[in-house]
Amino acid sequence: MLALAALTVVFFALPLVGLLWRAPWSRAAQYLTDDDALQALRLSLVCSLWATLLSVLFGVPLAWLLARVQFPGRSLVRSLCTLSMVLPPVVGGVALLFALGRKGIVGQWLYRWFDYQLPFTTAAVVVAQTFVAMPFLVITVEAALRQTDDATDDAARTLGAGPWYTFRRVTLPEIRPALIAGAVLSWARALGEFGATITFAGNFPGTTQTMPLAVYLARETNPEQSIVLALLMIVISFSVLVALRDRWFTTAGRQR
């Protein structure tokens, strides 16, 4: 058992060690201060935070619907809304093009009425990232909502609390650890998003070229730079995961 667990740790650690081993340390600073790299990093952070915000804003109501409301075809809706987790991201990107692109089901009207084309914009990056990242929040929060008893909600209601007040003061504190965990998972997924972004939003420095795209393209001509950029992404995600993990574990342990 212990040996298998150790092997698993090695399995996850080894690729990272591989990157560290190949990293051109002497030139790392030069690659990191490169204007294009900084631009891509800034775009990545901004877009992934927007995607996380949207995931929370729209994902929590969806999770609540799936966990608390009985309606026919609920499992179908759940599968539909988490499909993008298992869909190859490039396929997701193409599907988004067919839906929201200039000739898409909805996109064609946006284009005709408002002369607006979503693809090739920063907003398209956020949409692509939200599309693949939100399910991580939905399934985490839904699981938490299922575990917590809605009897407390009912109790609050019978004591005269309105639905919004009940949600804010009773339900939300109960699911807070799961909400944070789900948001972090979504953020991490959005930060690493590649396939849907490049397919739906394209690749233009400063507008749609996020870090994973910069890493991928640099890999073809400048592998050294791509390794350094990849490591930078890992450092950022890793520090956030470590910092927040400690926090949500302690809050989960001592639930008020």
Added chain:
Amino acid sequence: MRRPELTPIIAMLALAACAACTTGTTGTNEADVADDADVADHTGQPDRITGEIVVFAASSLTEAFTAMAESFRAEHPDAEVVFNFASSSDLVGQIDEGAPADVFAAAADEPMTRLTTAGFTATDPVVIARNTLAIIVAEGNPLGITTLADLATDDLVVIVCAIEAPCGQGAAQVLDKAGVTLTPRSYEQNAKSVVTKVTAGEADAGIVFASDVRAAANAASGVTIPAEVNVTNNYPIAVTSSARNSAGARAFIDFVLSAAGRAILTEYGLLTP
């Protein structure tokens, strides 16, 4: 999209699997022996081609090589051609990281030179085809685009390949020669993704290989770029030094260079030497 980063992980998993079971690896060897016995039985055909032939080829060869594999199989029924299509420089990276390729076919000289210089080729590269660039537009060319200069307007959504990809380098050269300055909306990862966005109606025009336009003939139209500003790029092919099936690799390259192979390449919009 296969990535070379996977290789060490797969190798490690294989290693772990071997450590866990001591008898596991003999299976494939037995299959090899059986194959050899088969060859001996088949009198008069000592160079019968068997087994898997792994071909790493530039993505602009996708359609031509897929058709090639079918014809090749008709001649060598015991061999199976397996493809990995990606951008040429991507494939160089993969081979460099130890990906198991028998044959490498690039969409430009430069990636092949990189591989040869690094000692990863077992045969001298041979040019199998040439390609030129063309403008790809929506089917029927509704916007009436006729020249490269027509693309230099903000009213059009024009996309090109990233400078990292051969089609991007070609596009940069062609635009330079024609004295046209573009502001593309996106630098796509390869020619195929330019084609996808043009056929989906997301972009009005793009610059890709003539063979890509041919491959998308039922969903897009092409506008020829005049020869005096166009660039031609070579498609070199070679057996890799790590080839596990060099006999198969050589047979596949011979087939590509044969009259039948050349006919297939021409059919898919490539020029043959």
